[in-house]
Amino acid sequence: MRLRKFFAAAVMCVTLSGCSQNPHMEYTGNFYAMNTVMTVTAYGADAEEAVKAVSSRITALEKMWSVTDEGSEIFAAGHSGGAAVPISTETASLLAFALDISGKTNGALDPTVYPVLNAWGFTTGENRVPTEDEISKLLQNIGYERVQVERDFIRLEEGMMLDFGAVAKGYAADETTAILAEHGIDSALINLGGNIQLVGSRPDGTDWRIGLKNPLHEGNIGVLSASDCAIVTSGNYERYFVAEDGTIYGHIIDPKSGYPVDNGLLSVTIIAKEGKLCDALSTALFVMGAEKASEFWRENRGFDMILMSEDNELIVTSGIADQFSLSVSQNAPNIKILE
Ligand code: AMP
Ligand code: MG
Numbered sequence: 001m002r003l004r005k006f007f008a009a010a011v012m013c014v015t016l017s018g019c020s021q022n023p024h025m026e027y028t029g030n031f032y033a034m035n036t037v038m039t040v041t042a043y044g045a046d047a048e049e050a051v052k053a054v055s056s057r058i059t060a061l062e063k064m065w066s067v068t069d070e071g072s073e074i075f076a077a078g079h080s081g082g083a084a085v086p087i088s089t090e091t092a093s094l095l096a097f098a099l100d101i102s103g104k105t106n107g108a109l110d111p112t113v114y115p116v117l118n119a120w121g122f123t124t125g126e127n128r129v130p131t132e133d134e135i136s137k138l139l140q141n142i143g144y145e146r147v148q149v150e151r152d153f154i155r156l157e158e159g160m161m162l163d164f165g166a167v168a169k170g171y172a173a174d175e176t177t178a179i180l181a182e183h184g185i186d187s188a189l190i191n192l193g194g195n196i197q198l199v200g201s202r203p204d205g206t207d208w209r210i211g212l213k214n215p216l217h218e219g220n221i222g223v224l225s226a227s228d229c230a231i232v233t234s235g236n237y238e239r240y241f242v243a244e245d246g247t248i249y250g251h252i253i254d255p256k257s258g259y260p261v262d263n264g265l266l267s268v269t270i271i272a273k274e275g276k277l278c279d280a281l282s283t284a285l286f287v288m289g290a291e292k293a294s295e296f297w298r299e300n301r302g303f304d305m306i307l308m309s310e311d312n313e314l315i316v317t318s319g320i321a322d323q324f325s326l327s328v329s330q331n332a333p334n335i336k337i338l339e
Contacts, residue, residue, distance in 0.1 A: 025203070031055045033062050034169055036193025042180055043187040043203045050183035054176045058192075061172055064091060065164045067114060067123060077154050078114070078161035084153040092152055094276070098167050101280040102144040105296065109284035110255035112156075114163035115141045120260065122251045127241035129249065135258035142255055166252075170232060170279025173197040177275070194233055197275050201227035211327070215266040215308060220327045222306075224320070226271065232278035234286040235267030235308075236260060254287050263289035264310050271320050272303035281305075290315060294338055308333070 027047035030039050038058065040051045066072040076085045087095070098111045114123075115138045121127035130138075141159040148155040156162065164171075169192045176190050177199055188199035189208060198208045207227045211220035215237040224231060236250020240260075243249060249260040268286040270278040281303060285293035290307050297305060297317055304320035314333045316324055321337050 027051050029055055031058070033058045034172065034193065036169070038193060039189075039191045040176060040180075041189045042183075042185045042199075044183065044185040046183040047185060047188075050180050050185050053183070054179050057175055057179060058172045061168065061175070064088065065094075065168050067161070067163050067165070074162050074164065077156055080156070082155070082158040084148075084150070084155040086152055087154050089152060092149060092154070094164060094167060094171055095147070095149060095154065095162070097276060098164065098280060099144055099147060099149075101167075101277075101284060104300070105281075105284040105288065107144060107255055108287035108292075109166060109280055110142060110144045111162050111164060111166070112142050112144050112147060112160055113253050113255045114161040115159065116253055116255075116258045117163065117165075117251070118161075120249060120251075120253070121241070122239065127249070129243050129247075130258075139258045142258075166234075166283035167276055167280045169193060169195040170230065170275035170277070173230060173275035173279075194238065195275060195279060196231040198227050198229055198231070207323075212269060212306065214328065221308065221314070221333065222324055222326045222328075224271070224306075225323045225325075226320075229271055229273055230275040230278040231269060231271050232275065232282045233267050233269040234282035235265075236262075236286075237266060252283060252286055261287050263287075265290055265293075266308040266310055268293065268308075269306040270303055271305065277303065297338060 025043050028039060028041040029051035030037065040054055042051050063069060064072055065074050067074055069075060073087050073091050102109050116135060117123060119130040119134060119138055146157060173190050173192050173195050177197055180188050180199055186200045187203050190197040196210055202208055207225040210224045210231055212222050212224060214221040215235055234252060236252055239251035240248050252261045254261050265286055268282050270282045272278050285296060290309055293307060294315060304317040307315040312333045314335045315338055316335055317338045326332055
């Protein structure tokens with residue numbers, strides 16, 4: 001793996017200017033779940049109760065899907081010694097969705113990548129570079145096509161494991177939107193560790209303005225004006241480690257090679273109605289690289305995207321181009337609009 005330039009850890013940051021100042025109408029809840037800080041700001045009479053309901057719902061999802069919690073359904077499926085284990089309808093449905101995207105992206109998204117991810121230490125925080133031999137052995141336990149689901153039972157071959165890390169936050173954001181709607185909230189900003197979901201527009205009726213963090217430097221590379229959609233970014237700059245030789249290894253793994261993705265992309269942002277679709281595609285298209293991601297967009301549509309590459313190019317799809325403005329003047333990237 002070639003040496004990559006060190007770039008600072010960066011997460012998508014949120015611009016919240018121009019919000020209603022009425023304290024009775026606005027409630028912001030911060031909580032920690034799914035290994036990240038989550039912030040939900042809702043506007044409406046029932047905002048506080050709504051955000052508290054969201055927090056308990058996401059905690060329940062985490063309990064079901066944590067890869068490390070011995071009580072989770074995902075853990076049970078990966079430690080059954082090859083036996084079938086019961087799963088909830090909700091787990092079965094998210095799994096079916098993830099496997100569908102795996103098929104459509106030719107395995108770029110693979111919810112069975114966990115054994116390799118674990119060897120790199122991304123789950124324990126004790127990062128290390130596995131040997132090629134170790135990786136090639138572990139790759140034998142990876143393959144979304146081999147997951148067997150029958151009604152509410154799942155069977156994984158011994159050695160295989162599941163990980164919803166690439167889709168769970170997106171699903172949780174969709175759930176959050178539904179809970180807020182049940183509480184009559186029609187304006188909210190949901191930020192689940194960088195997975196953004198916009199409910200309606202800002203209380204004054206204008207679009208939300210979401211800053212896209214520059215993966216290479218402090219600050220934003222640009223700002224997206226949008227409402228009523230999800231905006232999800234994947235990149236290896238979010239969670240990574242630096243090996244002794246200075247090589248940077250990120251947390252998104254190419255399931256074919258077993259190595260962290262290193263294809264010239266810095267980040268992939270997906271914009272669409274549904275959070276889980278954005279989440280699944282941001283991870284998958286990051287694995288695929290700029291060329292295949294562009295091809296995928298042309299063939300499938302139904303979403304917009306912004307690809308940032310190491311050679312200072314931004315690929316922006318035509319559906320979102322008018323809503324995106326650059327925030328940098330120096331060393332500004334070349335923007336290529338994908339039609
Ligand atoms: P995201 O931040 O949504 O791009 O998801 C990244 C997380 O998904 C990682 O931290 C892993 O838990 C998991 N992951 C890494 N690579 C893949 C992959 N190729 N397919 C599915 N999940 C992955
Ligand atoms: Mg994802």
